[in-house]
Amino acid sequence: xxxxxxITGVSLGVAGFVVLGEVKKVLSKPKASRVKNASxxxxxxxxxxxxxxxxxxxxxxALVKSLNSAGPIPDNVDVVVGVxxxxxxxxxxxxxxxxxxxxxxxxxxxxxANTGETAATMLTEVGCTWVILGHSERRAGFNGHxxxxxxxxxxxxxxxxxxLAVDAGLKVMVCVGEHKQERxxxxxxxxxxxxxxxVKSALSTADWANVSIAYEPCWAIGTGLAATPxxxxxxxxxxxxxVAKNVSADVAAKxxxxxxxxxxxxxxxxxxxxxxxxxxxxxxxxxxPEFFDCVNGVPGM
Ligand SMILES: O=C[C@H](O)COP(=O)(O)O
Numbered sequence: 001x002x003x004x005x006x007i008t009g010v011s012l013g014v015a016g017f018v019v020l021g022e023v024k025k026v027l028s029k030p031k032a033s034r035v036k037n038a039s040x041x042x043x044x045x046x047x048x049x050x051x052x053x054x055x056x057x058x059x060x061x062a063l064v065k066s067l068n069s070a071g072p073i074p075d076n077v078d079v080v081v082g083v084x085x086x087x088x089x090x091x092x093x094x095x096x097x098x099x100x101x102x103x104x105x106x107x108x109x110x111x112x113a114n115t116g117e118t119a120a121t122m123l124t125e126v127g128c129t130w131v132i133l134g135h136s137e138r139r140a141g142f143n144g145h146x147x148x149x150x151x152x153x154x155x156x157x158x159x160x161x162x163x164l165a166v167d168a169g170l171k172v173m174v175c176v177g178e179h180k181q182e183r184x185x186x187x188x189x190x191x192x193x194x195x196x197x198x199v200k201s202a203l204s205t206a207d208w209a210n211v212s213i214a215y216e217p218c219w220a221i222g223t224g225l226a227a228t229p230x231x232x233x234x235x236x237x238x239x240x241x242x243v244a245k246n247v248s249a250d251v252a253a254k255x256x257x258x259x260x261x262x263x264x265x266x267x268x269x270x271x272x273x274x275x276x277x278x279x280x281x282x283x284x285x286x287x288x289p290e291f292f293d294c295v296n297g298v299p300g301m
Contacts, residue, residue: 045074045272045298046212046256046279048173049286050082050104050132060087061094063287068096070292077298078279080173081286082132085118092127102130102173105138108161120161120168131165132281134158134175134195136218155198162211163202171210173258173281174199176239180219188217189238196239200246208247212256214281215239220261222283229270229277232259236276265293273299 055063060083073079082102083091092101107117123131134153141152153161158174165172176195178188192215203211215235220226227235236257244252259271260281271277285291 043254043256043278045077046080046173046258047077047291047295047298048080048082048102048130048132048214048258048260048279048281049291050135050260050281050283051084051286052082052104052137052283053084054287055084055087057087057090060091064091064094066289067099067292068094070289070295073098073295074298077295079295080130082130082173088123088128089126100129101127102132103128104132104135106131106133106161106165106168106170108157108164110164120165120170123165124169128170130171130173132173132175132214133161133165136175136177136216136221139175155195158195159198159202162199163207166203166207166210171212173212173214175214175216175260175281177216177218177261183217183219188235189242192235192239193242196242197246205248205251208243208251208255212258212279213239213243214258214260216260216281218261222262224262226262226264226267226271227259229267229274232271233274233276236274240276263294265290265297268294268297269299272297 051063067081078100079098080100080102081091081095082104085103088101088103095101103118103123105118106120106123107114109117110119110121120131138153139150139158141150162172162174176192178191182188182191196213199211215232217227217232217235226232236259239257240252240255243255256278257276258279258281259277260283262284263271263280263282264285268280271280280294282291282294285294
């Protein structure tokens with residue numbers, strides 16, 4: 001068992017009795033314990049880039065070229081880029097094979113009269129292996145006006161999409177997170193728990209093997225105001241405890257929890273050094289060469 005898994009087990013088993021800071025003093029995190037195709041209980045880092053609704057064809061071509069020449073990916077890291085729908089095929093056919101490709105959404109239904117939507121199965125046919133679901137921008141909604149709180153996808157919609165995507169053979173980064181006022185009101189885990197509860201209701205226990213939880217505090221997205229490593233760790237630890245209580249201890253030990261919200265080269269290493277932060281979902285910085293500085297920011301590199 002690696003140090004991170006051990007910390008997780010300890011924190012889940014004796015939560016309230018152990019101060020994580022004290023545990024970290026006696027347990028270092030050896031790089032060698034995180035390996036590709038990690039065995040049960042060991043979690044590879046997962047660094048996702050979310051290109052959002054950015055880039056022209058020329059920009060995509062240049063970014064792929066930059067990624068292709070960015071050097072090796074550490075053995076203990078999985079890298080995925082979330083690509084706008086029109087470029088998925090092109091990126092999959094030109095991008096290095098050790099970076100996986102994600103779509104940024106998929107349909108809440110399968111095939112049919114769903115104009116403008118993309119069924120999860122279609123994504124698999126163009127080489128996607130991942131999909132990002134429930135991003136806060138989609139939960140906010142796009143109605144031709146300024147985005148409003150929670151006028152878009154409901155928790156249940158995100159959960160249904162997650163189940164359909166997993167059933168289609170995709171892995172899912174399912175995004176959760178609170179708004180600024182909710183954090184100030186002290187209801188972060190109430191909000192995140194409700195988002196996770198909907199997903200849990202839609203999934204079998206086995207389905208969780210294909211799910212990563214992306215914790216993205218909305219107030220940190222695109223603002224330059226990332227959560228501090230300690231603040232993010234606290235919520236990640238609470239999310240893992242929620243999964244242990246409501247899904248299973250085994251799933252909690254295995255599920256990856258990414259942090260998203262103004263992650264960049266300057267703060268990636270400190271965030272990724274936290275015991276329950278298993279990666280990132282990176283927006284703005286994923287459009288720049290510094291994305292690979294985040295990849296190389298995993299502890300032990
Ligand atoms: O999906 C990515 C997140 O929304 C974070 O975006 P950001 O890194 O630009 O803050």
